[in-house]
Amino acid sequence: MSIIELLASVSLLLIPLFFYLAKNSRSKASSKSNPTSYPLIGSSVAIFANRNRGIQWTSDLIQNSPTATVVLRRFLDDRRVLTGNPANVQHILKTKFYDYEKGSKSRQTLFDFLGNGIFNIDGDSWKFQRQVSSHEFNTKSLRKFVETVVDTEVSQRLIPILSTAAANSTVLDLQDILQRFAFDNICKIAFGYDPAYLLPDLPETEFAKTFDDAAKISSGRFVTLFPFLWKIKRFLNIGSEKRLKKACSELREFAKNIIKEKKQELSNKPSLETVDLLSRFLSSGHSDEDFVTDIVISFILAGRDTTSAALTWYFWLLSRNPEIEKEILREIKDKSESPVYEEVKDMAYTHASLCESMRLYPPVPIDGKVALHDDVLPDGTVIKKGMRVSYHPYAMGRLEMLWGPDWEEFKPERWLQRAGDGVSNDGKWSFVGRDPYSYPVFQAGPRICLGKDMAFLQMKRVVAGILRRFKVVPAAEDGVEPVFVSFLTSKMEGGFPVSDSRNSWSSSVFLVEMASTGTSFVKVQRNLLRFMTVLQSAACEWLDHFLGNEKPPFYKNVICSNHRSEISSLISGHIHGKLSDGYGMYEECLLSATMKANQVRIYTDY
Numbered sequence: 001m002s003i004i005e006l007l008a009s010v011s012l013l014l015i016p017l018f019f020y021l022a023k024n025s026r027s028k029a030s031s032k033s034n035p036t037s038y039p040l041i042g043s044s045v046a047i048f049a050n051r052n053r054g055i056q057w058t059s060d061l062i063q064n065s066p067t068a069t070v071v072l073r074r075f076l077d078d079r080r081v082l083t084g085n086p087a088n089v090q091h092i093l094k095t096k097f098y099d100y101e102k103g104s105k106s107r108q109t110l111f112d113f114l115g116n117g118i119f120n121i122d123g124d125s126w127k128f129q130r131q132v133s134s135h136e137f138n139t140k141s142l143r144k145f146v147e148t149v150v151d152t153e154v155s156q157r158l159i160p161i162l163s164t165a166a167a168n169s170t171v172l173d174l175q176d177i178l179q180r181f182a183f184d185n186i187c188k189i190a191f192g193y194d195p196a197y198l199l200p201d202l203p204e205t206e207f208a209k210t211f212d213d214a215a216k217i218s219s220g221r222f223v224t225l226f227p228f229l230w231k232i233k234r235f236l237n238i239g240s241e242k243r244l245k246k247a248c249s250e251l252r253e254f255a256k257n258i259i260k261e262k263k264q265e266l267s268n269k270p271s272l273e274t275v276d277l278l279s280r281f282l283s284s285g286h287s288d289e290d291f292v293t294d295i296v297i298s299f300i301l302a303g304r305d306t307t308s309a310a311l312t313w314y315f316w317l318l319s320r321n322p323e324i325e326k327e328i329l330r331e332i333k334d335k336s337e338s339p340v341y342e343e344v345k346d347m348a349y350t351h352a353s354l355c356e357s358m359r360l361y362p363p364v365p366i367d368g369k370v371a372l373h374d375d376v377l378p379d380g381t382v383i384k385k386g387m388r389v390s391y392h393p394y395a396m397g398r399l400e401m402l403w404g405p406d407w408e409e410f411k412p413e414r415w416l417q418r419a420g421d422g423v424s425n426d427g428k429w430s431f432v433g434r435d436p437y438s439y440p441v442f443q444a445g446p447r448i449c450l451g452k453d454m455a456f457l458q459m460k461r462v463v464a465g466i467l468r469r470f471k472v473v474p475a476a477e478d479g480v481e482p483v484f485v486s487f488l489t490s491k492m493e494g495g496f497p498v499s500d501s502r503n504s505w506s507s508s509v510f511l512v513e514m515a516s517t518g519t520s521f522v523k524v525q526r527n528l529l530r531f532m533t534v535l536q537s538a539a540c541e542w543l544d545h546f547l548g549n550e551k552p553p554f555y556k557n558v559i560c561s562n563h564r565s566e567i568s569s570l571i572s573g574h575i576h577g578k579l580s581d582g583y584g585m586y587e588e589c590l591l592s593a594t595m596k597a598n599q600v601r602i603y604t605d606y
Contacts, residue, residue, distance in 0.1 A: 035072070040075075048225055063399060068085040069084070086435065090437040093444045097446055101122040110218055112248050114301070116290070137454070145275040150185055153181060154181075163469070178308040183195060185458065252293055255293045302451060310357065310455075312492055344464075367393075367443070368389060369388070369390075393439075393441050415432060
């Protein structure tokens, strides 16, 4: 028997066994105990079984560990450490910063997309880019430029689109809207280029689509159980790797064309105001196209998905916590219509609610480093050279030892103190930050996020702009939570979750525009329903009056085909005495439509 035949025979025996074990592991997915580890393959079976909920599964393991640290054995005894212990996080990100790096595997995985950008390098190259970027991020002129860009995008694009949707009762995917908003913003800030992604017709712009493809395929490399598979596909230039190669090539060509145009503008007009990051880098003498391209693409990635992910989960949490929403709205209404920087900075309750939202749903749920030397973590975990050590913000936001027994509650007051407690004397809320190693949502130590203040500025302005005018209403059954998924950053699976029927989720959200008089949403909704009922009755009487009881054939064409299909799905339910969409009716209502009125049972608790 040849070697190939032997390997094929062994594979035929092992593959069914692997899937059998994976099925058993999936059935035990609710268990929080450490996964079973087998010779040679380690815990690969459990990892494969939980591949679609890896963040939640590893979070459960960390929560169940006495030290908030777990060690997972993968194929061929490849050991990975996952920790939510703040002492370990500080050890990795600060105390022994130079002993833990991104590592060659991580750099190789993201190199096609990010090149030698600031988020994909270590050592002196990282230090140089950090110094260059830090100088620009700390200038007041950049902050002012960011304010102008965000305000323009909010007032001229975001609010008009939401107003139109509210006026026409249009269903929107708020996650998509916020991603488009963030993409326009970061491209203007980074490149000085407007992709016009957030327009009324919600266009599919080529640059945005290409960037999204590159980000998704690159993140997919990280989660594959057998990394050699994507390397083989890249070598053969097939499948997803072929698409990634094409996407990255187009991105770099696009970026370099913009760089050439910027260089030309700056050479023709030396006094040209250098407001965006690209112009600032070029004006300060950094003219190498590859260097500038890599660093700007990195900033677009960081600014595109993080704020939109944070805001998507934030609005969902507010919809479930109306009292918190009222407190935020009260704070917003104390500020001017277009609050200046100092006013935005003073929005303590809104700031706390954003921090609390990101505690539960961090935009980057897990991040890792590679040990350059043998080491021992503060909790006693032994680390070998080359071992990957990841800290887990998603799990840390759920640790009782950090947040108390009520960690599941969305509670902005965790971050606040009132007057009389020695912090504030004016009776207002005062924000009290947390140790960054207990809350590493923006990283910590020397690599702490440069755009943290910019992100909060943008998020607060969006929150103020939307909540001042709208009530975001997800049509979903209470208690049903959308699925948290992670690529390079987190998202809601299927978009912002709402329900068109009792148990199904769709990617949309209802928007109700609020009256400027401050009329309550419930009252507006009730009056609107009364008005629609009167309008429907008047329309029926009008049709009968002009066409008579025996209506001519042409009257059916008075209504367009789209609305005919909507009307034809309406069914009269005797329980409520109303017309309802048959596809969305509850079982009792649907059954009542087939009975006589006196046969219907009235459900008082319905």
